[in-house]
Amino acid sequence: MKLLRFGPAGQEKPGLLDDKGVIRDLTGHVGDITGDVLGDEALARIAAIDPATLPEVDPATRLGPCVGSIGKLLCIGLNYSDHAAESGLPIPDHPILFMKANSAIVGPNDDVEIPRGSTKTDWEVELGVVIGTRAKYVEKADALSHVAGYCVVNDVSERHFQTQLTGQWTKGKSCDTFGPVGPWMVTRDEVPNPQALDLWLDVNGTRRQTGTTAKMIFDVAAIIEHLSQLMTLHPGDVISTGTPPGVGMGIKPEPVYLKEGDVMELGIAGLGAQKQTVVQG
Ligand code: ZN
Helix, strand or coil: CEEEEECCCCCCEEEEECCCCCEEECCCCCCCCCHHHCCHHHHHHHHCCCHHHCCECCCCCCECCCCCCCCCEEEEECCEHHHHHHHCCCCCCCCEEEECCHHHEECCCCCEEECCCCCCEECCEEEEEEECCCECCCCHHHHHHHEEEEEEEECCEEHHHHHHCCCCCHHHHCCCCCEEECCCEEEHHHCCCCCCCEEEEEECCEEEEEEEHHHECCCHHHHHHHHHHHCCECCCCEEECCCCCCCHHHCCCCCCCCCCCCEEEEEECCCEEEEEEEEEC
């Protein structure tokens, strides 16, 4: 099942994508796609609805972030062995964690703003993991049972803010619009192996990132186990699990960063695609 949210920013309604690719309106069955409908029982109730009985939605309608009221957006850094090599950084002993401010979250096809003063705004296609049930002190063998589903995240990053502004990575990760999430959340029953997904990202039609989640240093289950020792993961929290090689910072001989008018297109096999136009903030 593919769950999504559609409509103007801040007024999104719940929906799903049926198996013909038609958006259907779930209003009347659930209030929104948020943590309270992401547990196994609630998802089963939605799955029991015949999509043909739901109103069709105009395919041109804007999509919002596929999960509303995201509590925490947790991000893992340097989690692909081939991206760590590209960055010239050692493989970490434990998952590197940083936070992205919730105010950065936008829809999958919304404009991405280059913040004022930025010279190094960059892209990162990532697998997003949506938590469905409360997870505290979880063991790896049980970890994936806490997942509601998976989605695409663009972990947009300002490299100067990230590394030179005398702070933590959070500064370069939290700018407005730096967190496109969606187009939809694919429930975990349709993603039997989250470590076998191909990822890609194009800028202006040029392929920049090509990767597979098979190259993760810490797999999804290990990440959930680790994070749940440190804090409770709540339904509706999202974990962005790191990016494969091909970010602008790593391009030789000179890095390439985003400029006004650029178009990013990115996706993950089976999870859909995003498309953002870059604008000046
Ligand atoms: Zn990232």
